[in-house]
Amino acid sequence: MVNLGDVFPNFEADTTVGKIKLHDWVGNSWAVLFSHPRDFTPVCTTELGRVVKLVPEFEKRNSKLIALSCDDVPSHKEWSKDVMSYAGAKGDFPYPIIDDSSRKLAVSLGMVDPDEKCPSGNPLTCRAVFVIGPDKKLKASILYPATTGRNFDEILRLIDSLQLTAVKKVATPADWKPGMPVMVVPTLSKDEAAKLFKKIETKQLPSKQEYLRTTTDY
Structure with missing residues (x-):
């Protein structure tokens, strides 16, 4: 295995x-x-x-x-x-x-x-x-x-995600396709993310935790 x-x-x-x-x-x-x-x-x-x-x-x-x-x-x-x-x-x-x-x-x-x-x-x-x-x-x-x-269209989508996330500090959300917003990885601090991405949108959640951060700047 x-x-x-x-x-x-x-x-x-x-x-x-x-x-x-x-x-x-x-x-x-x-x-x-x-x-x-x-x-x-x-x-x-x-x-x-x-x-x-x-x-x-x-x-x-x-x-x-x-x-x-x-x-x-x-x-x-x-x-x-x-x-x-x-x-x-x-x-x-x-x-x-x-x-x-x-x-x-x-x-x-x-x-x-x-x-x-x-x-x-x-x-x-x-x-x-x-x-x-x-x-x-x-x-x-x-x-x-x-x-x-x-x-096999899904396998192409998978490769698109793998190739993108191999070089960018992002992750691809459910049903993502190239050109759609991606998630800023949670390991990046707010300051680190601001240096890498020009535009970030943060989803407001009941928990008040700011982990759902998306960007199209990739």
């Missing part, structure tokens, strides 16, 4: 674009590693197809994409044709898919769904998402069961 803030394991793996070593592959980019239960299945096809369409959005955020399931490279390559067709896309498949047919990575990273099994009885990977920073540390993780497809 990997905890937030841990350096993500620098594993080597076979993929649809050849063998990779994760840290070298990530380089100076952000990266999203996301697993799916199995090739040639309906929800997985919709998910990877959606990501195909969103590749330009991830690229705008300097974020690389890499998928994983407990199938081998030949299966991934054949299935990717279906994914491209579903997405209405042409050309080469735009991101690598990891061969984890041994289930070694799925087990070591806590991505196994005990309720979902292949015909042989072995558990399949769940729908995990790991966001890795350029420093190779885990910035965020999300786990979905096999029965629930992910919202």
Whole structure:
């Protein structure tokens, strides 16, 4: 298992674009590693197809994409044709898919769904998402069961928040999107906040505590 803030394991793996070593592959980019239960299945096809369409959005955020399931490279390559067709896309498949047919990575990273099994009885990977920073540390993780497809627009929003809060003394509130007000972090004193932000609005609360401070100056 990997905890937030841990350096993500620098594993080597076979993929649809050849063998990779994760840290070298990530380089100076952000990266999203996301697993799916199995090739040639309906929800997985919709998910990877959606990501195909969103590749330009991830690229705008300097974020690389890499998928994983407990199938081998030949299966991934054949299935990717279906994914491209579903997405209405042409050309080469735009991101690598990891061969984890041994289930070694799925087990070591806590991505196994005990309720979902292949015909042989072995558990399949769940729908995990790991966001890795350029420093190779885990910035965020999300786990979905096999029965629930992910919202990749939310993952883009998550990356926007992570990238903003990595360089600014702010936090993003519920349902935040780029351009909306953000919260001044409570660890900043009133004087420190005034030096960093030109305009701060403070919400008056029954407790009289001035912790709900928002700004658009970021």
